[in-house]
Amino acid sequence: xxxxxxxxxVKDLSxxxxxxxxxxxxxxxxxxxxxxxxxLEDPKLNFAISTRAETxxxxxxxxxxxxxxxxxEITNRLKSANQKLFDEGDTTCxxxxxxxxxxxxxxxxxxxxxxxxxDAELFGVDRGEKEAAKEAAACCVPxxxxxxxxx
Numbered sequence: 828x829x830x831x832x833x834x835x836x837v838k839d840l841s842x843x844x845x846x847x848x849x850x851x852x853x854x855x856x857x858x859x860x861x862x863x864x865x866x867l868e869d870p871k872l873n874f875a876i877s878t879r880a881e882t883x884x885x886x887x888x889x890x891x892x893x894x895x896x897x898x899x900e901i902t903n904r905l906k907s908a909n910q911k912l913f914d915e916g917d918t919t920c921x922x923x924x925x926x927x928x929x930x931x932x933x934x935x936x937x938x939x940x941x942x943x944x945x946d947a948e949l950f951g952v953d954r955g956e957k958e959a960a961k962e963a964a965a966c967c968v969p970x971x972x973x974x975x976x977x978x
Contacts, residue, residue: 829897830866832873832889832939834921834967836880843876859922862950875921879950887968889939895926901940902928913971919947920967929971937968 837843844863848854851874855863862877873891880886892898905912905928913929920927927941951967 828871828893830871830873830891832875832891832941834875834877834880834886834888836883836886837876837878838883840876840878847874847876857922859950862922864921877921877950885936887937887939889941892940892942895942898926898928898940898942905930905940911971913969915969917944918951919949920951922947922950927967929969931971937971939967 835843840861840863844855844858847863847865851865851867853865853867856866857864861879862875864873864875866873873889877886890901892901902912902914910930915927915929917924917926919925924944924947925941926944927939929937929939931937
């Protein structure tokens with residue numbers, strides 16, 4: 828099963844939680860001091876907000892999958908279409924341990940294809956590939972100009 832993912836940067840988390848809870852008709856499944864996430868079944872959507880995005884508004888979008896095979900299918904399609912894919916691999920982001928790959932659409936919007944593995948207590952973990960200050964301030968979107976780009 829695939830689930831559409833949208834992450835929106837917000838200024839006021841509390842007001843945004845109130846707004847989106849009303850809009851979706853349900854409370855977040857995960858709520859932290861800087862982050863909230865809804866896993867909606869109708870429509871099937873993983874919708875997250877945080878105060879960690881570099882800008883207010885849509886930060887990135889993605890496709891969440893349940894299996895490695897689904898993740899491989901998506902990344903292979905993007906590679907076949909000659910898209911520059913950033914293979915982030917295993918990472919901790921948005922209070923989850925996950926395996927991720929990233930691409931930018933023609934408008935420059937970052938898209939991730941990912942599989943969540945487990946909950947995490949930290950928003951993110953420095954894997955030695957990002958500067959600590961950038962990791963603390965930014966959301967999930969990596970610098971896709973790094974050497975892991977393939978495709």
